[in-house]
Amino acid sequence: MNASIRPARPDDRNEVVDLLHTHMSAKIPRERWALLFDYPWRPADAPDCGRVLQEGGRIVGYLGATYVDRTLDGRVERICNMSSWYLLRPYRGQGHGRAMVLDLTANPDLTYTDLTATPQVDAMLRAHAGFAILDRQRWILRGKDRAADVDLRDIAPAIIPLSHHAGMRNVRFVQAFTPSGSCIFAVHVKRKGEGLAYHQLLHADRPEILAGQAEAIAAALLPEPAAVLAIDCRLVPDRPVGAAVEDIAQPRLYKSRTLRPAQIDNLYNEVLLLDQKLP
Template identity: 30%
Template sequence: MAAELTPITDRDVPAVADFLRAHLDHRVPWETTLSAVPWKGGGPNHGFMLRDGRHVVGTLLALYSERLVSGRVERFCNMGSWCVLPDYRSRSILLIKALLAQDGYHFTVLSPDDGPQEILAWLGFRFLDTSAAFVPNLPWPTPPGRMTVSTDPAVIGRTLAGTDLEIYRDHERALAVHHLVVVRGAESCHVMYRVFRHRGVPVYAVVLHVSNPDLLLGAWKPLTRHLLLRRGLVATLAELRIVGHMPPFAFALNDRPKMYRSAALRPDQIDYLYSELACVPW
Protein backbone atom coordinates (compact mmCIF):
# COMPACT_ATOMS: atom_id res chain seq x y z
CA MET A 1 0.00 0.00 0.00
CA ALA A 2 1.13 3.58 -0.66
CA ALA A 3 2.78 5.45 2.17
CA GLU A 4 4.87 8.62 2.37
CA LEU A 5 8.28 8.50 4.07
CA THR A 6 9.12 11.56 6.17
CA PRO A 7 11.36 12.51 9.11
CA ILE A 8 9.69 12.72 12.51
CA THR A 9 9.72 16.39 13.53
CA ASP A 10 8.69 17.99 16.82
CA ARG A 11 5.20 18.65 15.52
CA ASP A 12 4.80 14.96 14.59
CA VAL A 13 5.54 13.73 18.13
CA PRO A 14 1.90 13.60 19.38
CA ALA A 15 0.74 11.56 16.36
CA VAL A 16 3.73 9.20 16.59
CA ALA A 17 3.17 8.77 20.34
CA ASP A 18 -0.49 7.88 19.73
CA PHE A 19 0.55 5.33 17.08
CA LEU A 20 3.11 3.63 19.34
CA ARG A 21 0.71 3.61 22.28
CA ALA A 22 -1.91 1.89 20.15
CA HIS A 23 0.29 -0.55 18.25
CA LEU A 24 3.46 -1.19 20.30
CA ASP A 25 3.27 -0.55 24.07
CA HIS A 26 0.58 1.47 25.85
CA ARG A 27 2.59 1.62 29.09
CA VAL A 28 5.46 3.74 27.71
CA PRO A 29 5.11 7.57 27.92
CA TRP A 30 6.09 7.94 24.27
CA GLU A 31 5.45 11.66 23.97
CA THR A 32 7.74 12.44 26.90
CA THR A 33 10.34 9.95 25.67
CA LEU A 34 10.43 11.59 22.23
CA SER A 35 10.25 15.24 23.22
CA ALA A 36 12.28 15.33 26.45
CA VAL A 37 15.64 13.70 25.70
CA PRO A 38 17.64 14.81 28.76
CA TRP A 39 21.02 15.51 27.16
CA LYS A 40 22.15 18.31 24.87
CA GLY A 41 23.03 17.91 21.22
CA GLY A 42 19.83 16.61 19.66
CA GLY A 43 19.82 15.27 16.13
CA PRO A 44 18.10 16.36 12.94
CA ASN A 45 14.89 14.44 13.69
CA HIS A 46 13.31 11.87 16.03
CA GLY A 47 13.65 9.15 13.40
CA PHE A 48 11.47 8.44 10.38
CA MET A 49 7.84 7.51 9.80
CA LEU A 50 5.44 6.28 7.16
CA ARG A 51 2.16 8.14 6.63
CA ASP A 52 -0.86 7.10 4.61
CA GLY A 53 -2.74 10.33 4.24
CA ARG A 54 -3.08 11.77 7.73
CA HIS A 55 -2.47 8.44 9.48
CA VAL A 56 0.87 7.23 10.85
CA VAL A 57 1.35 3.62 9.71
CA GLY A 58 4.98 2.99 10.63
CA THR A 59 7.84 4.45 12.67
CA LEU A 60 11.53 3.99 13.33
CA LEU A 61 12.67 6.11 16.27
CA ALA A 62 16.17 7.51 16.72
CA LEU A 63 18.16 9.10 19.54
CA TYR A 64 21.22 11.18 18.67
CA SER A 65 24.24 12.21 20.70
CA GLU A 66 27.75 13.62 20.36
CA ARG A 67 30.43 11.84 22.36
CA LEU A 68 34.13 12.34 22.97
CA VAL A 69 35.84 9.06 21.99
CA SER A 70 39.65 8.79 22.12
CA GLY A 71 39.96 12.56 21.96
CA ARG A 72 37.59 13.02 19.00
CA VAL A 73 33.96 14.14 18.90
CA GLU A 74 31.91 11.32 17.38
CA ARG A 75 28.24 11.41 16.41
CA PHE A 76 25.97 8.51 17.35
CA CYS A 77 22.51 7.49 16.24
CA ASN A 78 20.75 4.91 18.39
CA MET A 79 17.95 3.17 16.52
CA GLY A 80 14.86 2.75 18.67
CA SER A 81 11.41 1.25 18.25
CA TRP A 82 10.69 -0.04 14.72
CA CYS A 83 6.95 -0.59 14.31
CA VAL A 84 5.05 -0.89 11.02
CA LEU A 85 1.44 -1.95 10.49
CA PRO A 86 1.04 -5.33 8.70
CA ASP A 87 -0.37 -3.85 5.48
CA TYR A 88 2.73 -1.66 5.09
CA ARG A 89 5.48 -4.11 6.11
CA SER A 90 6.82 -4.24 2.55
CA ARG A 91 7.93 -0.63 3.02
CA SER A 92 9.61 -1.17 6.39
CA ILE A 93 13.07 -1.24 4.83
CA LEU A 94 12.60 2.36 3.64
CA LEU A 95 12.67 3.54 7.25
CA ILE A 96 16.04 2.07 8.11
CA LYS A 97 17.56 3.03 4.76
CA ALA A 98 16.53 6.63 5.41
CA LEU A 99 18.11 6.50 8.86
CA LEU A 100 21.36 4.99 7.58
CA ALA A 101 21.54 7.50 4.71
CA GLN A 102 22.40 10.20 7.23
CA ASP A 103 26.14 10.71 6.92
CA GLY A 104 28.63 10.96 9.73
CA TYR A 105 26.98 8.76 12.36
CA HIS A 106 27.87 5.58 14.17
CA PHE A 107 24.71 3.48 14.53
CA THR A 108 23.62 1.25 17.40
CA VAL A 109 20.65 -1.08 17.85
CA LEU A 110 20.47 -2.22 21.46
CA SER A 111 17.22 -4.20 21.53
CA PRO A 112 16.78 -5.81 18.10
CA ASP A 113 14.04 -8.40 17.71
CA ASP A 114 14.86 -11.72 16.04
CA GLY A 115 13.48 -10.78 12.61
CA PRO A 116 15.28 -7.44 12.17
CA GLN A 117 18.61 -8.96 13.21
CA GLU A 118 18.99 -10.64 9.79
CA ILE A 119 18.13 -7.40 8.00
CA LEU A 120 20.57 -5.43 10.15
CA ALA A 121 23.37 -7.95 9.52
CA TRP A 122 22.72 -7.66 5.76
CA LEU A 123 23.04 -3.87 6.15
CA GLY A 124 26.46 -4.16 7.77
CA PHE A 125 25.63 -4.27 11.47
CA ARG A 126 27.77 -6.46 13.71
CA PHE A 127 26.93 -8.13 17.00
CA LEU A 128 28.49 -6.96 20.24
CA ASP A 129 29.71 -9.51 22.75
CA THR A 130 26.92 -9.65 25.33
CA SER A 131 28.49 -12.30 27.58
CA ALA A 132 27.10 -11.50 31.02
CA ALA A 133 27.01 -12.43 34.68
CA PHE A 134 23.80 -13.02 36.59
CA VAL A 135 24.45 -12.22 40.24
CA PRO A 136 22.04 -13.20 43.04
CA ASN A 137 21.32 -10.23 45.30
CA LEU A 138 21.81 -11.49 48.85
CA PRO A 139 21.60 -9.78 52.27
CA TRP A 140 25.34 -9.83 52.84
CA PRO A 141 26.58 -8.41 56.15
CA THR A 142 28.57 -5.28 55.39
CA PRO A 143 31.29 -4.04 57.76
CA PRO A 144 30.42 -0.45 58.76
CA GLY A 145 32.47 2.40 57.35
CA ARG A 146 34.46 0.49 54.72
CA MET A 147 32.22 1.15 51.72
CA THR A 148 28.97 3.10 51.30
CA VAL A 149 26.24 3.02 48.65
CA SER A 150 24.13 6.13 48.06
CA THR A 151 21.30 7.07 45.71
CA ASP A 152 21.03 10.63 47.04
CA PRO A 153 21.39 13.02 44.05
CA ALA A 154 23.25 15.53 46.22
CA VAL A 155 25.78 12.89 47.27
CA ILE A 156 26.22 11.66 43.70
CA GLY A 157 26.63 15.21 42.42
CA ARG A 158 29.35 16.15 44.88
CA THR A 159 31.14 12.79 44.67
CA LEU A 160 31.58 12.58 40.90
CA ALA A 161 33.78 14.89 38.84
CA GLY A 162 34.83 15.52 35.26
CA THR A 163 33.43 13.18 32.62
CA ASP A 164 31.74 11.00 35.25
CA LEU A 165 29.79 13.97 36.54
CA GLU A 166 28.89 15.07 33.01
CA ILE A 167 27.51 11.60 32.20
CA TYR A 168 25.47 11.62 35.40
CA ARG A 169 24.04 15.09 34.69
CA ASP A 170 23.16 14.08 31.12
CA HIS A 171 21.22 11.04 32.38
CA GLU A 172 19.93 12.37 35.69
CA ARG A 173 16.41 12.86 34.27
CA ALA A 174 16.40 9.90 31.87
CA LEU A 175 13.16 7.97 32.37
CA ALA A 176 14.46 4.40 32.34
CA VAL A 177 17.58 4.47 34.52
CA HIS A 178 18.47 4.60 38.19
CA HIS A 179 21.71 5.93 39.64
CA LEU A 180 23.83 5.11 42.64
CA VAL A 181 27.38 5.76 43.74
CA VAL A 182 29.66 3.40 45.62
CA VAL A 183 32.22 5.22 47.75
CA ARG A 184 35.37 3.86 49.40
CA GLY A 185 37.61 6.51 50.90
CA ALA A 186 38.56 8.91 48.12
CA GLU A 187 37.41 6.51 45.38
CA SER A 188 33.95 6.31 43.85
CA CYS A 189 32.05 4.34 41.22
CA HIS A 190 28.91 5.57 39.47
CA VAL A 191 26.55 2.72 38.56
CA MET A 192 23.65 3.27 36.18
CA TYR A 193 21.06 0.54 35.82
CA ARG A 194 17.54 -0.13 34.60
CA VAL A 195 15.01 -2.53 36.10
CA PHE A 196 13.70 -5.62 34.34
CA ARG A 197 10.04 -6.17 35.13
CA HIS A 198 7.89 -9.27 34.71
CA ARG A 199 4.18 -8.53 34.44
CA GLY A 200 4.84 -5.14 35.93
CA VAL A 201 6.75 -6.48 38.94
CA PRO A 202 10.42 -5.37 39.38
CA VAL A 203 12.64 -8.47 39.29
CA TYR A 204 16.31 -7.67 38.63
CA ALA A 205 18.70 -4.84 37.84
CA VAL A 206 20.39 -4.55 34.43
CA VAL A 207 23.68 -2.63 34.63
CA LEU A 208 24.17 -0.11 31.80
CA HIS A 209 27.22 1.82 32.96
CA VAL A 210 30.03 1.53 35.49
CA SER A 211 32.51 4.38 35.87
CA ASN A 212 35.13 2.49 37.93
CA PRO A 213 35.21 -1.29 37.28
CA ASP A 214 38.24 -1.75 39.54
CA LEU A 215 36.37 -0.38 42.55
CA LEU A 216 33.25 -2.36 41.64
CA LEU A 217 35.26 -5.58 41.80
CA GLY A 218 35.34 -5.28 45.57
CA ALA A 219 31.89 -3.73 45.92
CA TRP A 220 29.53 -6.45 44.72
CA LYS A 221 28.38 -7.44 48.20
CA PRO A 222 27.30 -3.95 49.36
CA LEU A 223 25.91 -3.16 45.90
CA THR A 224 23.76 -6.28 45.60
CA ARG A 225 22.70 -5.99 49.25
CA HIS A 226 21.48 -2.46 48.52
CA LEU A 227 19.56 -3.55 45.40
CA LEU A 228 17.86 -6.34 47.34
CA LEU A 229 16.98 -4.50 50.54
CA ARG A 230 16.31 -1.01 49.16
CA ARG A 231 14.85 -1.86 45.72
CA GLY A 232 13.48 -5.38 46.20
CA LEU A 233 15.49 -6.71 43.23
CA VAL A 234 16.50 -10.36 43.56
CA ALA A 235 19.41 -10.34 41.10
CA THR A 236 21.70 -8.21 38.95
CA LEU A 237 22.54 -8.76 35.28
CA ALA A 238 25.86 -7.25 34.18
CA GLU A 239 27.59 -7.65 30.82
CA LEU A 240 31.29 -8.39 31.18
CA ARG A 241 32.18 -5.76 28.60
CA ILE A 242 30.73 -3.17 31.02
CA VAL A 243 31.95 -4.40 34.40
CA GLY A 244 35.25 -5.85 33.18
CA HIS A 245 35.22 -9.03 35.31
CA MET A 246 33.10 -11.97 36.44
CA PRO A 247 31.57 -11.02 39.81
CA PRO A 248 31.78 -13.50 42.69
CA PHE A 249 28.93 -15.99 43.06
CA ALA A 250 27.69 -15.20 39.53
CA PHE A 251 26.25 -17.41 36.81
CA ALA A 252 27.53 -16.95 33.26
CA LEU A 253 24.97 -16.30 30.52
CA ASN A 254 24.36 -14.05 27.54
CA ASP A 255 22.35 -10.84 27.58
CA ARG A 256 19.99 -9.92 24.75
CA PRO A 257 21.71 -9.33 21.36
CA LYS A 258 22.98 -5.84 20.61
CA MET A 259 24.37 -4.57 17.29
CA TYR A 260 26.28 -1.63 15.87
CA ARG A 261 27.54 -0.27 12.54
CA SER A 262 30.63 1.90 12.35
CA ALA A 263 33.45 2.34 9.88
CA ALA A 264 35.88 3.59 12.52
CA LEU A 265 34.98 2.54 16.06
CA ARG A 266 35.88 -0.73 17.77
CA PRO A 267 33.34 -2.76 19.78
CA ASP A 268 34.98 -1.66 23.05
CA GLN A 269 34.24 1.96 22.11
CA ILE A 270 30.50 1.31 21.96
CA ASP A 271 28.49 1.63 25.16
CA TYR A 272 24.83 1.87 26.18
CA LEU A 273 24.72 5.50 27.27
CA TYR A 274 22.67 8.15 25.43
CA SER A 275 20.32 5.47 24.13
CA GLU A 276 16.81 4.06 24.35
CA LEU A 277 18.03 1.78 27.15
CA ALA A 278 18.32 4.91 29.27
CA CYS A 279 15.22 6.70 28.00
CA VAL A 280 12.47 4.19 27.21
CA PRO A 281 10.94 2.54 30.31
CA TRP A 282 9.26 -0.48 28.73
Protein backbone atom coordinates (compact mmCIF):
# COMPACT_ATOMS: atom_id res chain seq x y z
CA MET A 1 0.00 0.00 0.00
CA ASN A 2 1.23 3.46 -0.91
CA ALA A 3 -1.13 5.72 1.02
CA SER A 4 -0.35 9.40 1.59
CA ILE A 5 -1.64 12.12 3.90
CA ARG A 6 -2.81 15.56 2.81
CA PRO A 7 -5.03 18.35 4.18
CA ALA A 8 -8.74 17.78 3.67
CA ARG A 9 -10.33 20.35 1.35
CA PRO A 10 -13.92 21.57 1.09
CA ASP A 11 -14.32 19.65 -2.17
CA ASP A 12 -13.56 16.40 -0.31
CA ARG A 13 -16.84 16.74 1.56
CA ASN A 14 -19.00 14.28 -0.37
CA GLU A 15 -16.38 11.53 -0.42
CA VAL A 16 -15.60 11.95 3.28
CA VAL A 17 -19.30 11.99 4.16
CA ASP A 18 -19.74 8.73 2.25
CA LEU A 19 -16.78 7.21 4.13
CA LEU A 20 -18.02 8.24 7.56
CA HIS A 21 -21.70 7.47 6.99
CA THR A 22 -21.01 4.07 5.42
CA HIS A 23 -18.22 2.85 7.67
CA MET A 24 -18.15 4.87 10.91
CA SER A 25 -21.83 5.45 11.77
CA ALA A 26 -24.88 5.24 9.55
CA LYS A 27 -26.93 6.47 12.53
CA ILE A 28 -25.58 9.96 11.91
CA PRO A 29 -27.34 11.45 8.86
CA ARG A 30 -25.21 12.54 5.92
CA GLU A 31 -26.25 16.15 6.38
CA ARG A 32 -24.86 16.03 9.91
CA TRP A 33 -21.54 14.60 8.76
CA ALA A 34 -21.38 17.36 6.15
CA LEU A 35 -21.36 19.99 8.92
CA LEU A 36 -17.75 19.04 9.67
CA PHE A 37 -16.95 20.90 6.45
CA ASP A 38 -19.39 23.80 6.75
CA TYR A 39 -20.09 24.83 10.34
CA PRO A 40 -21.32 28.17 11.71
CA TRP A 41 -18.05 29.23 13.40
CA ARG A 42 -15.65 28.30 10.59
CA PRO A 43 -13.12 31.13 10.06
CA ALA A 44 -12.92 32.45 6.51
CA ASP A 45 -9.23 31.55 6.44
CA ALA A 46 -9.50 28.13 8.08
CA PRO A 47 -6.48 26.23 6.76
CA ASP A 48 -8.21 22.91 6.05
CA CYS A 49 -11.00 20.54 7.01
CA GLY A 50 -8.75 18.04 8.74
CA ARG A 51 -6.60 15.34 7.18
CA VAL A 52 -7.33 12.61 4.66
CA LEU A 53 -5.45 9.43 3.96
CA GLN A 54 -5.52 8.78 0.26
CA GLU A 55 -4.43 5.95 -2.00
CA GLY A 56 -4.81 5.87 -5.74
CA GLY A 57 -7.04 8.94 -5.69
CA ARG A 58 -9.41 7.34 -3.17
CA ILE A 59 -9.92 8.60 0.38
CA VAL A 60 -9.39 5.70 2.78
CA GLY A 61 -9.12 7.61 6.06
CA TYR A 62 -10.16 10.88 7.65
CA LEU A 63 -9.37 12.96 10.73
CA GLY A 64 -11.77 15.84 11.25
CA ALA A 65 -10.75 19.34 12.32
CA THR A 66 -13.05 22.26 13.07
CA TYR A 67 -11.54 25.68 13.78
CA VAL A 68 -12.72 28.71 15.71
CA ASP A 69 -11.15 32.08 16.55
CA ARG A 70 -11.86 33.20 20.12
CA THR A 71 -10.90 36.40 21.89
CA LEU A 72 -9.49 35.38 25.28
CA ASP A 73 -7.58 37.72 27.61
CA GLY A 74 -7.55 40.30 24.83
CA ARG A 75 -5.90 37.98 22.31
CA VAL A 76 -7.36 36.13 19.36
CA GLU A 77 -6.70 32.44 19.86
CA ARG A 78 -7.34 29.86 17.16
CA ILE A 79 -8.59 26.55 18.51
CA CYS A 80 -8.79 23.35 16.49
CA ASN A 81 -11.09 20.58 17.70
CA MET A 82 -10.26 17.10 16.43
CA SER A 83 -12.91 14.46 15.81
CA SER A 84 -14.31 11.75 13.56
CA TRP A 85 -11.07 9.83 13.13
CA TYR A 86 -11.57 6.81 10.89
CA LEU A 87 -9.40 4.52 8.77
CA LEU A 88 -10.60 1.66 6.62
CA ARG A 89 -9.51 -1.60 8.22
CA PRO A 90 -6.70 -2.52 5.76
CA TYR A 91 -4.94 0.77 6.62
CA ARG A 92 -4.92 0.35 10.39
CA GLY A 93 -1.92 -0.68 12.47
CA GLN A 94 0.59 0.84 10.07
CA GLY A 95 1.16 4.22 11.72
CA HIS A 96 -1.10 6.16 9.37
CA GLY A 97 -3.44 7.34 12.13
CA ARG A 98 -0.64 8.66 14.30
CA ALA A 99 0.96 10.35 11.31
CA MET A 100 -2.33 12.11 10.52
CA VAL A 101 -2.57 13.44 14.08
CA LEU A 102 1.04 14.61 14.17
CA ASP A 103 0.63 16.38 10.84
CA LEU A 104 -2.61 18.09 11.89
CA THR A 105 -1.30 19.25 15.29
CA ALA A 106 2.12 20.49 14.19
CA ASN A 107 1.37 24.23 14.42
CA PRO A 108 2.63 25.44 17.83
CA ASP A 109 0.56 28.64 17.62
CA LEU A 110 -2.76 26.79 17.72
CA THR A 111 -4.61 25.20 20.61
CA TYR A 112 -5.94 21.70 19.95
CA THR A 113 -8.76 19.88 21.73
CA ASP A 114 -10.32 16.45 21.70
CA LEU A 115 -13.36 16.35 23.98
CA THR A 116 -14.47 12.83 23.03
CA ALA A 117 -11.29 10.74 22.83
CA THR A 118 -11.69 6.99 23.29
CA PRO A 119 -9.24 5.30 25.69
CA GLN A 120 -7.08 4.14 22.77
CA VAL A 121 -6.98 7.61 21.22
CA ASP A 122 -6.38 9.18 24.64
CA ALA A 123 -3.31 7.00 25.18
CA MET A 124 -1.88 7.83 21.76
CA LEU A 125 -2.47 11.58 22.00
CA ARG A 126 -0.86 11.84 25.42
CA ALA A 127 2.05 9.53 24.66
CA HIS A 128 2.96 10.75 21.19
CA ALA A 129 1.24 14.04 20.29
CA GLY A 130 1.85 16.24 23.35
CA PHE A 131 -1.73 16.30 24.63
CA ALA A 132 -2.62 16.62 28.31
CA ILE A 133 -5.74 16.22 30.44
CA LEU A 134 -8.08 19.19 30.06
CA ASP A 135 -10.60 17.80 32.53
CA ARG A 136 -11.40 14.43 34.05
CA GLN A 137 -14.20 15.29 36.50
CA ARG A 138 -17.39 17.34 36.68
CA TRP A 139 -19.67 18.72 39.36
CA ILE A 140 -23.18 17.24 39.48
CA LEU A 141 -26.13 19.14 40.93
CA ARG A 142 -29.67 17.88 41.23
CA GLY A 143 -32.86 19.87 41.43
CA LYS A 144 -34.43 20.38 44.84
CA ASP A 145 -38.06 20.59 45.87
CA ARG A 146 -37.88 24.16 46.99
CA ALA A 147 -38.32 27.61 45.53
CA ALA A 148 -35.10 28.92 44.06
CA ASP A 149 -33.98 32.45 44.87
CA VAL A 150 -32.95 33.04 41.27
CA ASP A 151 -34.88 34.04 38.17
CA LEU A 152 -34.06 32.19 34.94
CA ARG A 153 -34.99 33.48 31.50
CA ASP A 154 -34.43 31.68 28.22
CA ILE A 155 -32.79 34.05 25.77
CA ALA A 156 -32.00 34.23 22.08
CA PRO A 157 -28.23 34.19 21.56
CA ALA A 158 -27.48 37.58 20.04
CA ILE A 159 -23.70 37.90 20.16
CA ILE A 160 -20.64 35.74 19.65
CA PRO A 161 -19.83 33.18 20.95
CA LEU A 162 -23.37 32.01 21.70
CA SER A 163 -24.82 33.30 18.43
CA HIS A 164 -22.75 30.68 16.60
CA HIS A 165 -25.05 28.09 18.16
CA ALA A 166 -28.43 29.64 17.46
CA GLY A 167 -30.93 27.01 16.40
CA MET A 168 -28.82 24.02 17.41
CA ARG A 169 -30.77 21.06 18.72
CA ASN A 170 -30.86 20.50 22.47
CA VAL A 171 -28.88 23.66 23.28
CA ARG A 172 -30.51 26.01 25.78
CA PHE A 173 -29.40 29.60 26.40
CA VAL A 174 -30.28 31.04 29.79
CA GLN A 175 -29.77 34.26 31.72
CA ALA A 176 -29.79 33.82 35.49
CA PHE A 177 -30.59 36.72 37.79
CA THR A 178 -29.22 35.94 41.25
CA PRO A 179 -28.51 37.80 44.51
CA SER A 180 -24.86 37.96 43.37
CA GLY A 181 -25.59 39.37 39.92
CA SER A 182 -26.54 37.94 36.55
CA CYS A 183 -24.81 35.46 34.30
CA ILE A 184 -25.53 33.98 30.91
CA PHE A 185 -24.86 30.34 30.22
CA ALA A 186 -25.52 27.61 27.67
CA VAL A 187 -26.27 23.96 28.36
CA HIS A 188 -26.57 20.93 26.10
CA VAL A 189 -29.45 18.69 27.17
CA LYS A 190 -29.20 14.95 26.45
CA ARG A 191 -30.41 11.83 28.20
CA LYS A 192 -27.77 9.35 29.32
CA GLY A 193 -27.75 6.00 31.02
CA GLU A 194 -31.16 5.16 32.44
CA GLY A 195 -32.89 8.21 31.07
CA LEU A 196 -31.09 10.79 33.21
CA ALA A 197 -31.27 14.18 31.48
CA TYR A 198 -27.83 15.80 31.65
CA HIS A 199 -27.80 19.57 31.32
CA GLN A 200 -24.12 19.78 30.40
CA LEU A 201 -22.59 23.22 30.74
CA LEU A 202 -21.07 24.48 27.51
CA HIS A 203 -20.21 28.06 28.49
CA ALA A 204 -20.78 30.65 31.22
CA ASP A 205 -19.88 34.31 30.84
CA ARG A 206 -19.40 34.78 34.62
CA PRO A 207 -18.23 31.46 36.06
CA GLU A 208 -17.83 32.85 39.56
CA ILE A 209 -21.54 33.68 39.77
CA LEU A 210 -22.51 30.30 38.36
CA ALA A 211 -20.32 28.57 40.95
CA GLY A 212 -21.71 30.57 43.85
CA GLN A 213 -25.34 30.18 42.80
CA ALA A 214 -25.24 26.76 41.10
CA GLU A 215 -27.44 25.01 43.66
CA ALA A 216 -30.22 27.58 43.28
CA ILE A 217 -29.77 27.69 39.49
CA ALA A 218 -30.09 23.90 39.32
CA ALA A 219 -33.27 24.03 41.41
CA ALA A 220 -34.81 26.50 38.97
CA LEU A 221 -33.39 24.97 35.79
CA LEU A 222 -34.06 21.27 36.10
CA PRO A 223 -37.58 20.29 35.01
CA GLU A 224 -37.80 16.82 36.55
CA PRO A 225 -36.20 14.64 39.25
CA ALA A 226 -34.36 12.57 36.64
CA ALA A 227 -32.18 15.50 35.60
CA VAL A 228 -28.83 16.97 36.62
CA LEU A 229 -26.77 20.08 35.95
CA ALA A 230 -23.27 18.92 34.96
CA ILE A 231 -20.36 21.37 35.13
CA ASP A 232 -16.84 20.34 34.13
CA CYS A 233 -14.66 21.20 37.12
CA ARG A 234 -12.33 23.51 35.19
CA LEU A 235 -15.22 25.76 34.15
CA VAL A 236 -15.93 27.23 37.59
CA PRO A 237 -13.39 28.54 40.11
CA ASP A 238 -14.80 26.73 43.17
CA ARG A 239 -16.80 23.67 44.06
CA PRO A 240 -20.48 24.64 44.02
CA VAL A 241 -22.36 24.17 47.28
CA GLY A 242 -24.28 20.90 47.22
CA ALA A 243 -22.36 19.47 44.26
CA ALA A 244 -21.25 15.87 43.98
CA VAL A 245 -18.25 14.93 41.86
CA GLU A 246 -18.37 12.52 38.92
CA ASP A 247 -15.61 11.13 36.73
CA ILE A 248 -15.92 11.99 33.04
CA ALA A 249 -16.03 8.67 31.20
CA GLN A 250 -13.64 9.86 28.51
CA PRO A 251 -11.38 12.63 29.85
CA ARG A 252 -11.21 15.78 27.77
CA LEU A 253 -7.81 16.50 26.21
CA TYR A 254 -5.96 19.55 24.94
CA LYS A 255 -2.62 20.78 23.64
CA SER A 256 -1.75 24.46 24.04
CA ARG A 257 1.16 26.77 24.73
CA THR A 258 -1.02 29.80 25.44
CA LEU A 259 -4.31 28.79 27.08
CA ARG A 260 -5.12 27.49 30.55
CA PRO A 261 -7.73 24.75 30.95
CA ALA A 262 -10.23 27.18 32.49
CA GLN A 263 -10.16 29.24 29.27
CA ILE A 264 -11.27 26.31 27.11
CA ASP A 265 -14.98 25.59 27.47
CA ASN A 266 -17.22 23.07 25.72
CA LEU A 267 -18.85 25.34 23.15
CA TYR A 268 -16.96 24.28 20.06
CA ASN A 269 -16.95 20.57 19.30
CA GLU A 270 -18.27 17.99 16.89
CA VAL A 271 -20.86 16.67 19.37
CA LEU A 272 -23.08 19.68 18.73
CA LEU A 273 -22.68 19.40 14.97
CA LEU A 274 -23.40 15.66 14.88
CA ASP A 275 -26.17 15.78 17.52
CA GLN A 276 -24.37 13.37 19.84
CA LYS A 277 -23.66 13.37 23.60
CA LEU A 278 -20.63 14.71 25.39
CA PRO A 279 -19.07 11.87 27.40
